[in-house]
Amino acid sequence: MAEPVIDGAIVAPGHDGQAVLVVRVRHDNGGFDTVTLDADRARKLLEDCAAESAEQLRGQPWRRLLTVLER
Amino acid sequence: MLDIVIRNGRIVDGTGLPAFHGDLGIAGGRLSRVGGQLPASARQVIDAGGQVVAPGFIDPHTHFDAQLLWDGQARPALEHGVTTVVHGNCSLSLAPLKAEHRPRLVKMFQQIEEMPDAAFDGAFQWAWEGFADYLAALRGRVALNVAPLAGHTPLRMWVMGADAHKRAAKPDEIRAMQDLLRACLEAGAVGLSTSYVDMDENLAPVPSRYAHSEELDALAAVLGEFGRMLQVVPEFYSTDVTVARVDQLAELSLAHGIPTTFSPLFDSSAVPDNVPRVLERVAEQFARGARVWPQVQTRPIDISFSLDMASLYFIQLPMWYMILRMPRAQKLALLRNDGTRKGLIDAAEPGGDTSRFARLRVRDSHDASLIGRMLGEIAAERGTTPAGALLDLSLEEDLGVHFLAASMGHEDPSRIGPLLANDLVHVGASDGGAHIQSFATYGDTGYLFSEFVRAGRYLSLEHAVRKITGDTAQIWGLPGRGLLRPGMAADVVIFDPDTIARGDERPAHDMPEGGMRYVRGARGVDTVIVNGAVTWSATGGYTDARPGVITSA
Numbered sequence: 270m271a272e273p274v275i276d277g278a279i280v281a282p283g284h285d286g287q288a289v290l291v292v293r294v295r296h297d298n299g300g301f302d303t304v305t306l307d308a309d310r311a312r313k314l315l316e317d318c319a320a321e322s323a324e325q326l327r328g329q330p331w332r333r334l335l336t337v338l339e340r
Numbered sequence: 341m342l343d344i345v346i347r348n349g350r351i352v353d354g355t356g357l358p359a360f361h362g363d364l365g366i367a368g369g370r371l372s373r374v375g376g377q378l379p380a381s382a383r384q385v386i387d388a389g390g391q392v393v394a395p396g397f398i399d400p401h402t403h404f405d406a407q408l409l410w411d412g413q414a415r416p417a418l419e420h421g422v423t424t425v426v427h428g429n430c431s432l433s434l435a436p437l438k439a440e441h442r443p444r445l446v447k448m449f450q451q452i453e454e455m456p457d458a459a460f461d462g463a464f465q466w467a468w469e470g471f472a473d474y475l476a477a478l479r480g481r482v483a484l485n486v487a488p489l490a491g492h493t494p495l496r497m498w499v500m501g502a503d504a505h506k507r508a509a510k511p512d513e514i515r516a517m518q519d520l521l522r523a524c525l526e527a528g529a530v531g532l533s534t535s536y537v538d539m540d541e542n543l544a545p546v547p548s549r550y551a552h553s554e555e556l557d558a559l560a561a562v563l564g565e566f567g568r569m570l571q572v573v574p575e576f577y578s579t580d581v582t583v584a585r586v587d588q589l590a591e592l593s594l595a596h597g598i599p600t601t602f603s604p605l606f607d608s609s610a611v612p613d614n615v616p617r618v619l620e621r622v623a624e625q626f627a628r629g630a631r632v633w634p635q636v637q638t639r640p641i642d643i644s645f646s647l648d649m650a651s652l653y654f655i656q657l658p659m660w661y662m663i664l665r666m667p668r669a670q671k672l673a674l675l676r677n678d679g680t681r682k683g684l685i686d687a688a689e690p691g692g693d694t695s696r697f698a699r700l701r702v703r704d705s706h707d708a709s710l711i712g713r714m715l716g717e718i719a720a721e722r723g724t725t726p727a728g729a730l731l732d733l734s735l736e737e738d739l740g741v742h743f744l745a746a747s748m749g750h751e752d753p754s755r756i757g758p759l760l761a762n763d764l765v766h767v768g769a770s771d772g773g774a775h776i777q778s779f780a781t782y783g784d785t786g787y788l789f790s791e792f793v794r795a796g797r798y799l800s801l802e803h804a805v806r807k808i809t810g811d812t813a814q815i816w817g818l819p820g821r822g823l824l825r826p827g828m829a830a831d832v833v834i835f836d837p838d839t840i841a842r843g844d845e846r847p848a849h850d851m852p853e854g855g856m857r858y859v860r861g862a863r864g865v866d867t868v869i870v871n872g873a874v875t876w877s878a879t880g881g882y883t884d885a886r887p888g889v890i891t892s893a
Contacts, residue, residue, distance in 0.1 A: 280652050281610035282641040282749035284576065285454070286778040288652035291610035303611050305577030308652050312665060321658040 349393030354810035396423025396831030402772035421833035428489030435474030482888030531569030564596030603635035757798025776857035783842025840864030
């Protein structure tokens with residue numbers, strides 16, 4: 270079974286008025302899920318993925334998300 | 341003789357039934373007559389011709405715990421027609437709280453609800469530890485009614501001390517928490533609040549998050565003895581986990597016969613299926629007989645930022661985001677560099693398209709004349725572009741200028757209107773009194789009428805009034821409030837249905853020691869009456885009356 274991958278990410282407003290990053294994960298069966306990251310976790314995800322922008326997260330393995338969520 | 345007669349009003353009684361014209365009589369703090377024509381022989385006669393006479397609005401999600409101790413009118417909530425507030429939400433309350441735990445809890449309030457030191461330090465005397473004594477400190481001070489929740493976090497701190505921040509509770513500790521919660525409820529708490537999300541000042545989970553399900557179940561059992569509310573902050577950033585929390589709350593509701601509510605639930609184009617999926621599960625659980633009320637706010641959500649921090653607002657602009665993440669000195673040097681500046685502007689305004697930043701507003705600046713203005717017009721005055729103005733203004737104030745990108749989420753009326761009208765949705769989640777240096781948490785009731793009754797017609801006037809009066813009192817079990825009926829408490833708001841709205845957001849320096857917060861005044865509200873006493877009027881402003889009570893006591 271193929272590993273889920275990050276399909277994209279967009280900025281959205283958080284409950285407290287700070288910007289958050291909504292990361293969309295695509296599963297092998299065609300299903301999608303979203304994970305919302307605050308600024309610190311989003312920055313860590315970009316670093317871990319060597320990405321300079323949200324667009325460059327596309328195609329990254331979902332396990333990158335686990336690392337930042339466990340912080 | 342009646343104390344007050346309100347004449348010629350369009351009475352919207354909070355039941356959702358059609359409005360009718362008539363007079364309203366008040367005596368001894370209660371409604372004595374509703375409808376018909378009353379003689380004008382009263383101590384005070386108010387002409388409500390052309391205006392709506394409704395029950396006072398009830399705000400079920402606030403953080404006025406501290407403010408009520410130095411501002412018993414909870415300004416400016418009262419002038420919007422809010423006559424009852426629920427506070428102590430999100431696991432945080434100022435009681436029960438041992439003296440030695442005050443500094444930690446205050447830091448949590450500051451971290452989570454963004455309240456300044458001055459709101460706690462010296463603004464009032466800490467004269468209590470137990471819940472009953474906290475309520476005693478409020479009595480006689482408050483101009484509106486208070487419906488206090490006991491917070492799970494201070495409950496754990498009281499029983500477990502420092503271990504509350506580290507581990508699950510042992511059976512004897514759970515029993516002690518049950519006894520403590522029981523005492524809070526006997527004193528007048530309307531329920532228990534807990535959180536699965538919030539972090540303390542060290543960015544560690546707040547104590548309530550260390551509770552195992554057995555602990556919450558035991559506390560819910562105590563709530564069941566009183567039929568009281570459990571309020572929860574779920575992991576709202578994940579639809580799947582929120583749905584799971586709905587199921588958990590439903591089981592607690594069914595097992596112990598209690599109402600539950602969770603907040604926030606908000607709509608975002610980034611996760612368009614979030615609200616539909618959560619609501620679908622809520623409906624399934626209501627069909628089973630559980631009570632799991634999602635709280636939904638009326639106002640849209642803005643994003644605020646300064647260049648001092650690397651806000652995700654800039655993540656679509658890699659050059660900006662990279663520089664903003666740099667150490668401060670390096671960042672400042674680059675922002676002042678002409679070549680870098682040109683690169684940043686070119687990236688933000690490709691081909692001369694200045695639309696990205698043009699509608700950003702200045703949220704906070706030392707120059708008061710800039711506050712509230714759009715970058716596009718400031719840029720035109722300065723002979724630069726919006727991106728140039730963003731950089732210039734920031735550098736002129738050492739990156740201290742804050743900007744606002746308005747209505748970035750929960751902003752589509754065609755989605756929010758039907759949501760607010762849904763019978764399973766509890767209109768609330770204002771967060772009144774919190775996040776005060778980021779945005780104004782007042783006026784959501786006026787916005788309900790201006791945006792969703794008048795403009796969008798998603799709710800009738802009667803339906804909207806019912807959602808924030810009769811429904812709220814019923815959901816929370818606030819006896820004698822929320823309806824205009826003889827014998828009920830005389831909590832009344834008189835407003836113009838054609839103009840009621842929230843005012844513009846503006847900074848105010850009215851916190852203790854002159855601290856700043858964002859506020860909104862009311863539009864279209866004429867008179868606010870609490871327990872039969874006029875507490876605010878459009879013509880006279882705030883009065884000295886302090887008629888507020890603890891609703892459940």
